[in-house]
Amino acid sequence: MSYQVLIEDTGEDYRCPPDRDLLRSMERLGRKGIPAGCRGGGCGVCKVHILSGSVTSKKMSRAHVSVEEEASGYVLACRTCPRSDVRLKVVGKMRKTVCRVVPAGRSAKSNEGKAGSVVESA
Amino acid sequence: MSQSGVLRPGHVCIRVMDMDEAKTHYTQRLGLLQTDEDDQGRVYLKGWDEQDWFSVVLREADQPGMDFMGFKVRDEATLEDLATKVEAFGCKVERIPAGELNHCGARVRFDSPTGHNFELYAEKDWKGNGLGLENPDSWAEGLLGMQVARYDHCLLYGDDLDGTVKLFREALGFDLTEQIMDGDLMIGAFLTCSNKAHDLAIVRHAEKGKFHHASFLLNSWEEVLRAADLISMHDISLDIGPTRHGITRGRTIYFFDPSGNRNEVFCGDYTWYPDHPTITWTADELGKAIFYHDRQLNENFLGVVT
Numbered sequence: 442m443s444y445q446v447l448i449e450d451t452g453e454d455y456r457c458p459p460d461r462d463l464l465r466s467m468e469r470l471g472r473k474g475i476p477a478g479c480r481g482g483g484c485g486v487c488k489v490h491i492l493s494g495s496v497t498s499k500k501m502s503r504a505h506v507s508v509e510e511e512a513s514g515y516v517l518a519c520r521t522c523p524r525s526d527v528r529l530k531v532v533g534k535m536r537k538t539v540c541r542v543v544p545a546g547r548s549a550k551s552n553e554g555k556a557g558s559v560v561e562s563a
Numbered sequence: 564m565s566q567s568g569v570l571r572p573g574h575v576c577i578r579v580m581d582m583d584e585a586k587t588h589y590t591q592r593l594g595l596l597q598t599d600e601d602d603q604g605r606v607y608l609k610g611w612d613e614q615d616w617f618s619v620v621l622r623e624a625d626q627p628g629m630d631f632m633g634f635k636v637r638d639e640a641t642l643e644d645l646a647t648k649v650e651a652f653g654c655k656v657e658r659i660p661a662g663e664l665n666h667c668g669a670r671v672r673f674d675s676p677t678g679h680n681f682e683l684y685a686e687k688d689w690k691g692n693g694l695g696l697e698n699p700d701s702w703a704e705g706l707l708g709m710q711v712a713r714y715d716h717c718l719l720y721g722d723d724l725d726g727t728v729k730l731f732r733e734a735l736g737f738d739l740t741e742q743i744m745d746g747d748l749m750i751g752a753f754l755t756c757s758n759k760a761h762d763l764a765i766v767r768h769a770e771k772g773k774f775h776h777a778s779f780l781l782n783s784w785e786e787v788l789r790a791a792d793l794i795s796m797h798d799i800s801l802d803i804g805p806t807r808h809g810i811t812r813g814r815t816i817y818f819f820d821p822s823g824n825r826n827e828v829f830c831g832d833y834t835w836y837p838d839h840p841t842i843t844w845t846a847d848e849l850g851k852a853i854f855y856h857d858r859q860l861n862e863n864f865l866g867v868v869t
């Protein structure tokens with residue numbers, strides 16, 4: 442048995458069995474749409490908003506999904522299995538790999554606001 | 564200076580979201596040995612070839628990442644001396660009594676400009692590697708999984724890289740073995756307190772206090788490939804590898820524990836002596852610096868942290 446998962450952002454859909462998480466199913470089918478990171482509920486890049494359908498989630502990092510968010514359908518795709526057909530929207534994003542570094546954050550004092558990073562958010 | 568004050572990274576405390584899953588991962592997959600569990604539920608582990616009682620502590624929490632990284636120092640006098648120095652540097656210093664972690668002596672905990680907590684300690688109970696101290700054999704039998712020999716280093720992400728580098732060099736006597744420079748801005752630093760190419764690495768990152776990986780030592784490239792096989796056999800989340808780093812020359816593979824914390828197992832670097840000059844990697848060659856074979860930057864490796 443498997444359910445249909447529809448990624449609203451791209452219109453991509455794929456099948457996901459109830460015992461496999463939304464992210465791994467997508468990856469195994471060679472499909473794209475939800476960014477993959479740690480696949481363990483720790484990094485937050487696979488965060489999605491469930492628009493319709495029911496799901497069940499294992500423990501997810503509170504640094505990335507607050508109690509309120511969880512209550513309103515925000516989950517980490519790598520920790521979430523479908524219980525029905527699901528429609529979702531991608532929320533988390535992979536930091537874009539660019540070498541350009543914002544020349545801030547050189548001392549503790551200049552760190553207010555945005556500091557430089559090897560990678561910057563898209 | 565090499566081996567005069569700080570001896571080595573002695574322990575790392577990693578937060579996990581499910582202790583049973585984490586125990587299986589760290590003992591059966593990496594092959595660490597569980598040596599204790601305390602009344603708070605924290606689990607103590609060591610690599611088979613480590614002498615002290617533990618080098619990894621797992622703590623169950625609602626978000627993964629690193630609680631602290633501890634360094635063993637030569638003796639109590641060194642501990643007091645270095646405590647004074649980190650305090651003078653401007654760190655917030657906290658004294659943690661002996662026994663707060665089982666088998667561990669008094670710890671001096673201090674914060675850092677990148678927002679990470681570090682510790683120093685001089686005493687930890689001796690456990691040994693099981694081979695004995697008189698006419699020992701060469702390796703231990705009955706090990707599981709990747710059979711890592713020991714905990715080696717951490718890579719941490721944080722904002723005020725210059726500040727933490729200054730702390731480790733000036734207050735704690737570490738050497739800068741390699742650095743990544745974007746013009747005159749340092750974006751990565753590899754620091755050692757020993758003869759290794761790194762005992763601690765730090766990369767500049769917008770957020771404070773992030774954990775990139777904890778690394779464990781294997782003895783050969785063949786063992787790195789065997790680790791890669793085990794990652795597939797047990798459907799462990801792979802990050803990247805097997806490959807080689809330009810920086811430190813390590814031959815390596817990266818993967819994630821069940822809570823999303825990144826682990827590395829690796830072999831090989833070079834011998835560092837404190838009179839050696841620092842190696843510089845320039846940002847335009849960052850691909851080769853990080854992944855020597857691919858020479859491509861990898862979004863996941865650079866951006867995914869806990």
Ligand code: FES
Binds near residue numbers: 464478482483485520
């Ligand atoms: S991939 Fe890291 S939280 Fe899902």
Ligand SMILES: [Fe+2]
Binds near residue numbers: 718
């Ligand atoms: Fe490493």
